[in-house]
Amino acid sequence: MKTSRIPGFYKMSIDERLKVVAEFAGLTDDEVQLLKTFGNLDPGIADRMIENVIGAMSYPLAAAVNFLINGKDYIVPMVIEEASVVAAASNAARLMRRDQGIKSVATAPVMIGQIQVIGLSDPWYKRMEVLEHKDEIMQRANEVDPVLVKFGGGARDVEARVVEGPRGPMLIVHLLVDVRDAMGANAVNTMVEKVAPLVERITGGKAHLKIISNLADRRLVRSWVKVYKEDLGGEDVVDAIVDAWAFAAADPYRTATHNKGIMNGVIAVALATAQDHRAIEAGAHAYAARTGRYMPLSVWEKDPEGNLVGSLEMPMAVGVIGGATKVHPVARIALKILGVKTANELAEVMGAVGLAQNFAALRALATEGIQRGHMELHARNLAIMAGATGELVDKIAEAMVKEGNVRFDRAKELLEEFSKK
Ligand code: MEV
Numbered sequence: 126m127k128t129s130r131i132p133g134f135y136k137m138s139i140d141e142r143l144k145v146v147a148e149f150a151g152l153t154d155d156e157v158q159l160l161k162t163f164g165n166l167d168p169g170i171a172d173r174m175i176e177n178v179i180g181a182m183s184y185p186l187a188a189a190v191n192f193l194i195n196g197k198d199y200i201v202p203m204v205i206e207e208a209s210v211v212a213a214a215s216n217a218a219r220l221m222r223r224d225q226g227i228k229s230v231a232t233a234p235v236m237i238g239q240i241q242v243i244g245l246s247d248p249w250y251k252r253m254e255v256l257e258h259k260d261e262i263m264q265r266a267n268e269v270d271p272v273l274v275k276f277g278g279g280a281r282d283v284e285a286r287v288v289e290g291p292r293g294p295m296l297i298v299h300l301l302v303d304v305r306d307a308m309g310a311n312a313v314n315t316m317v318e319k320v321a322p323l324v325e326r327i328t329g330g331k332a333h334l335k336i337i338s339n340l341a342d343r344r345l346v347r348s349w350v351k352v353y354k355e356d357l358g359g360e361d362v363v364d365a366i367v368d369a370w371a372f373a374a375a376d377p378y379r380t381a382t383h384n385k386g387i388m389n390g391v392i393a394v395a396l397a398t399a400q401d402h403r404a405i406e407a408g409a410h411a412y413a414a415r416t417g418r419y420m421p422l423s424v425w426e427k428d429p430e431g432n433l434v435g436s437l438e439m440p441m442a443v444g445v446i447g448g449a450t451k452v453h454p455v456a457r458i459a460l461k462i463l464g465v466k467t468a469n470e471l472a473e474v475m476g477a478v479g480l481a482q483n484f485a486a487l488r489a490l491a492t493e494g495i496q497r498g499h500m501e502l503h504a505r506n507l508a509i510m511a512g513a514t515g516e517l518v519d520k521i522a523e524a525m526v527k528e529g530n531v532r533f534d535r536a537k538e539l540l541e542e543f544s545k546k
Contacts, residue, residue, distance in 0.1 A: 135176055139168055143179045165455050174449060186397060186455065187211040188462065191218035193226025194477045201478055202459040203393035208502040210389045213485035214478060220356050221481060227350045229473035235281055235301050235343040236309040236442060238317035242296040242330040251296055251328040252285040258327050259283040265323050266300055266316040273312055278305035280316065298324055301343060306468040308401055308444035313337045339407040341440035342415065346476035349436040351428065352484065358492075363433045365491035366484070370425035377419045383483070384413055384422050387437065390482030394475050398463070399449035399456035401442070408440035423483050437480040441472035504531045511536035517543055 127149055134142060140161075147157050160180030163171060172178045189201040189211050203211050221227050245251050255262070263280035273279055284299040300320065302313050314337055321332035354360050373383035388406060395402040413422050423437040445468050450456050465471045504522035511533060513521050521539045525531045 139172055139178055146179050170452055189214040191215050193222045194229050194474055196225040199474055200462055202397035202462050204396035205393040209499050214390055214482050217481035217485035220352050221350050227348055227477040229348040229477045231346045231469040231472040234304050234468055236304050236313050236341055237338040238300040238313040239336055239338050240298040240317050240321055240324050240332050241334040242328050243333050245296055245330040248287045248294045248296040252287055254327050255285040255298055262320050265320045269316050269319045270312055276305050278303040306446045308442055310337045339404045340411040341408045341442040342412055344440055344442055345438055346441040346472045347438050348476035348480045352433040354431050360431045363427050366433055366487045367425050367427055369487045369491040373421040380419050380421050386486035387422050387479040387483045390478040391475050394478055397459040399453045404442050412440050435480055435484055437476055441475055443471050444468050445471055500526055500531050507533050507536040511540050513540050
């Protein structure tokens with residue numbers, strides 16, 4: 126009987142673990158060899174990044190072009206498994222180059238650390254006492270990370286809220302920390318753990334959870350852009366895009382997809398630069414729902430001259446120092462391609478890419494529909510999979526799209542047909 130109960134698995138070498146998994150799953154020698162191909166990630170680094178490593182998996186890394194953000198040109202590295210996204214971003218960016226391009230501004234990189242204080246009969250009174258000791262709490266927090274303080278970061282404020290929960294009221298203390306160029310989870314988590322005993326002393330309660338909040342609503346990026354109506358094919362297209370946005374603003378079933386389109390761009394850059402993309406994703410959707418109603422992260426309107434104007438506001442907790450950004454060599458290169466030096470600049474680029482990606486999707490949906498572009502790329506992929514090379518790839522893809530029959534077996538048939546000629 127096969128068992129997944131494997132004591133000491135984590136202590137094994139990569140090869141030993143792979144052998145165990147290969148036996149368990151009946152992997153072929155070729156499959157094992159493929160997993161051993163670590164590519165541009167050194168096995169030693171991979172093995173230190175996470176636990177129980179048995180191999181590495183490559184995704185395509187692409188470069189989106191045409192981005193002009195705050196008057197500066199950027200080539201944007203994107204890692205994604207979905208066709209059309211990078212092409213759409215590049216196309217959108219091409220239409221957004223007027224007037225210094227996309228504007229994008231990030232707030233100070235302030236993250237929130239939470240301390241959950243339970244066991245209080247008088248949380249409202251203790252809230253006052255916590256606020257009374259604000260300076261002491263911040264001072265204690267700053268002692269934990271003198272390097273951050275030296276670089277201009279550190280604790281900025283203390284807030285306290287009484288939150289009603291299913292097990293009664295809790296006092297929730299927020300430590301606001303400027304984390305500078307880090308994503309900040311490590312710095313903030315260390316700080317809240319270190320100040321928790323002081324908070325317990327002040328309140329007489331129990332400091333239960335101490336952890337960063339991914340609803341990073343003090344660390345926002347704001348991006349906005351004007352797309353001229355003549356570049357879009359007229360005011361009808363502007364209206365069509367604004368109507369498409371109105372759908373997202375009214376119906377959560379559409380809002381989720383609208384925001385997913387934004388995240389296509391944001392997360393592709395996050396992956397290329399080895400960010401904690403789950404934190405960004407969690408923050409984005411929590412922020413979108415902050416009013417109690419899930420809303421689009423962007424707004425598209427028509428200006429008095431009939432041009433399309435778009436704006437986006439969302440949390441963007443990213444870092445350019447520490448974590449995987451530091452250890453993954455490709456992430457370092459991605460940052461070099463981007464030419465960003467600070468976490469704030471990276472956040473500004475990611476906001477701009479999200480906005481451009483969103484525009485591209487809405488434009489396609491509001492005009493020709495999304496499937497045509499998708500189908501063309503899909504058809505090319507099928508042609509390649511069927512064995513087509515060179516000019517035949519486009520020829521077969523075009524024929525399938527024209528026939529409305531984009532399928533692998535048809536690609537094979539066409540390949541045979543065209544090869545005979
Ligand atoms: C597909 O990955 C993303 C879109 O569905 C986004 C949208 O509908 O706005 C095209």
